[in-house]
Amino acid sequence: MFTIGDFARYGRVSARMLRHYDAIGLLRPARTDPVSGYRFYEAAQLARLNRIIALKDLGFSLQQVGAILDEQVSVPELRGMLRLRQAELEAALTAAGARLAQVEARLRTIESEGRMSADDVVVKRTETVLLAELSGIAASYGPEDIGPVIQPLYDELCRRLAAAGVTPAGPGLAYYEDAPEESTGNTGNTGSTSDGGSDAVVVHAGMVVTPEALAKAGAKTDGGSGRSGTPTPTGLGFDVVTLPGLDCAATVVHHGPMSRILPTAQNLARWIDANGYRSAGYARELYLECPPDQEKWITEIQEPVVRA
Known part of the structure; x- marks a missing residue:
């Protein structure tokens, strides 16, 4: 013994x-x-x-x-347990491979730029939100065309929410879509127009609200939530929409005014390409902090992505 x-x-x-x-x-x-x-x-x-x-x-x-x-597990059960474990290990290998690709991409960035990037990208899901919104048409998706349209939209939206007695329940969220070919006006009655064309986009300037706040204000939206992804008039001078979340979004935080967002967006685009993803649509902008001093603005860019 x-x-x-x-x-x-x-x-x-x-x-x-x-x-x-x-x-x-x-x-x-x-x-x-x-x-x-x-x-x-x-x-x-x-x-x-x-x-x-x-x-x-x-x-x-x-x-x-x-x-x-102790032979309490039959051979078919053991086979099933082993196959499940095999699937778990394969998933872990896939996740580890994705992390390895991110490390390699970060190393390439450091080697090419000689410094650590300040733009840390996180891939995540985003939540479905209820938005009160106004929309307009911009001549293109470029910051020089978006800025003059979106700022008046938000100014007017905040004024109309206050007049209706609706207090926002969260930060602003802007999203974009291709403009119809024959666009000549806007749905928010703000006076922002475009000649349409292939480069024009619809700018949606939204603020997170609650169904209770809308109902209390007397919004007429067939239940107060709006159809998923479709803006619905409220009778209060703004629309309401249930905006679905993004299943997979590459996100990065931008510091400072939106007029300087282009370098951050370009860094995000390079990260997406270097890490085996491709863009699946227009990015959204979540305005986390918007004090009077625009240098202190904090905005999260949320770009939908899929595996390339």
């Missing part, structure tokens, strides 16, 4: 682990001295210990290991 120390050494485990296996009934010692409490093991028990270690290395819990060793 072996003492617990010798058995642990031959089995390549710790004595503490053997005591734990004894406590949970996974591997009992062949004999325990009734006076000293010392545990003793037989050489034949090394086979069971080796099976425990092998099953643990496959990722099974100790409870599952015990059931397998």
